[in-house]
Structures are given as C-alpha cells and as structure tokens.
Amino acid sequence: MKNPSEIKIINWGIIGLGSIANKFATDLLTIPDAKLYAVASRSQDKADAFADKYSATKAYDSYEALVKDDNIDAVYIATPHALHKENTLLCLEHGIAVLCEKPFAMNSQEVSDMIAMSKEKNVLLMEALWTYFLPHYQFVLNELKNETYGKLLKVEADFGFHRDFDNSARLFNKSLGGGSLLDIGIYPIFATLSTLGLPENMEADATFFDNGADSTCEMTFTYKTGETAKLKSTLLEDTPTEAIFYCENGTIKVNTMFHMPTTVTVTTNSEEKTLDFGYKTIGYNYEAIHFNDLIRNGKTESDIMTFDFSEKLIKTLDAVRKLIKLDY
Secondary structure, eight states, rough: OOOOGGOOSSSEEEEOOOOOHHHHHHHHOOOEEEEEEEEESHHHHHHHHHHHHOOOSEEESSSSHHTOTTTOOOOOSSOOGGHHHHHHHHHHHHHHHEEEEESSSHHHHHHHOOOOHHHTOOOOOEEEOGGSSSSHHHHHHHHHHTTTTBBBEEEEEEEEEOOOOOOSSSGGGGGGGOOOOIIIIHHHHHHHHHHTTTOOOEEEEEEEEEEEEEEEEEEEOOOTTOOOEEEEEESSOOOOOOOEEEEEEEEEESSTTTTSSSEEEOOSSSOOEEEOOOOOOOHHHHHHHHHHHHHHHOOOSSSSHHHHHHHHHHHHHHHHHHHHHHOO
C-alpha cells in the first residue's frame, strides 16, 4: 500500500460496468486529481469498450486480475447487491480502498463481515450512498440540525417509477436483491435515518411480483418523542420522488428525484423560496472527492458515511424485510 501523503493522483478501478458505473466514470473525469486507471468485467470485450469510452489505462476480464494491479488506490464496486460482500472482501484483502455502491450488502451480517475486514486490514471502506454528499442534501441536514425552522416533526419521502416486469432483469431478480426495497426504498429510509435517527416502532406493508420480489413497500416509522415518517418505494408507478421535512415553523421540500442533484423549496408563513445549487455534474463526483480526501489523509472510515450509519441503515432494511416477510 502506498504512503497516503505520496499520492498525488488517485488511481481508481471500477468493478462491474453497468449503468451506475457509467455515471460514476463520467463524473470521475471531472475531478482533476483522480484518474480512472482500470476497469474489470467478466467480459473482456465489455471491459475494453468501457475503458476506451472513459480513457482507462487497463481493462481486465476478471475482478481478480484487477485487484492484483499495484497501481490502483481505490475501487468503486458497482456489481449487483448480492456480490457486494464478495467483491469488497476481495479488494480489502489486497489492501485496496473500497467505495461500495449502496446497499452496502444484502443483510447486516454481510455488512458486519465487510467492516470487520476493513478494520482488520486497516483499509478504507465506505458505502457509496451518494445523496449524503450532495450540496442540496447537506444544506437540508444543516438547516434541520440548526433548527432554523424549529423542531423537525414529520418526514415524508417516496421513490417510485414504473418498469414493465422482466424476470431476466437485475432490477426484478430477487436472488440479486432486486425489488423496490433494496434498490430504491433505501433512499426514503436514508432520508429518515439521517434526520430523525432510528425509530422506536416500524410498520410496513408490501406487494410482490410473481417471482417474490417486492413491487411496492410502504412504511411508517414512529419515534419516542412523537415524530413520524411515512415512506414508500414502488416499481409500479411514477411517484413525486420527493423528501419533505415538516418543522414547527416551516417546511423543507427536496424536490423531485430528491436523491440526486435537484432543488430545495422552503415554505414558511411569510414566504416560499426555491434554492438552486447550480449542479454541473451527475452528482457522483462529490462522494468521490470525499473518498479521495479520506485516502490522502490516511483515514480508514468516513466521518460522514460512517460504519455506524451503514449498520443502522442495513439493520433497518432487515427489520422492514422481516415485517413484510421478504427473504433473499
């Protein structure tokens, strides 16, 4: 492993070259002190095409070959959920820092195993929940923390879009963690945990596709001090996909597609204003820049997307799955 202080350009590798990897690679090109150095797929042709598209130096036909490349400082894992643990442990075993796409893994036990390996090897690991690092969401968190509009009373958040069912597609493949909860339900849950914390009680109802993957999940969280959260994820219909935070003296609404670069509308008795954050990228550069800084500073854990938060997130997802009787 290189001395962190000696790293000028962070050489990135990407494992799994699907749609999200394309978005991450696009934004990585906007970061001056980072480079997409290597990519890996189970198909050499796919790896070559991806490397050519984003000017990567190396293209490998196996993940095992990529992690043996000593020039790599960090790996972004963008494989299906069910492979996250396996792929993460492979990289950590070779001393490579890992930014693993959300959900971190399939369940709490897998996440615990990943974190334990990170600590054992003293190698940086972070869940890539990009929303946490977006300026508009950081703005909302600061407003709520400072109680600019009084105490937060209620959260409403949804994420829904319609897709025709396709049993062969990863999104609907239960064995790969497909379905609405792990894929998109994680975002409304994230919005709640990052603002209200863990609930005292949870209720959940779901509908299912014929193959057992959940098509819709509706959740209600309640808190000891009276706060509530109403959350929904669905693959059956397009929904507003907003996160609304109701405070004593005003409402903060993260507008449509709240999990990605968007605007924020603040409403009080006296005015309504919409804030534009001037995004110029897809939004993946913010988590990558944070991760680069962690590497250069010799950190093994993020101070924003902490292990503790990732564990709370996956445990909440596990609890919801238990309530709706969803097993992978």
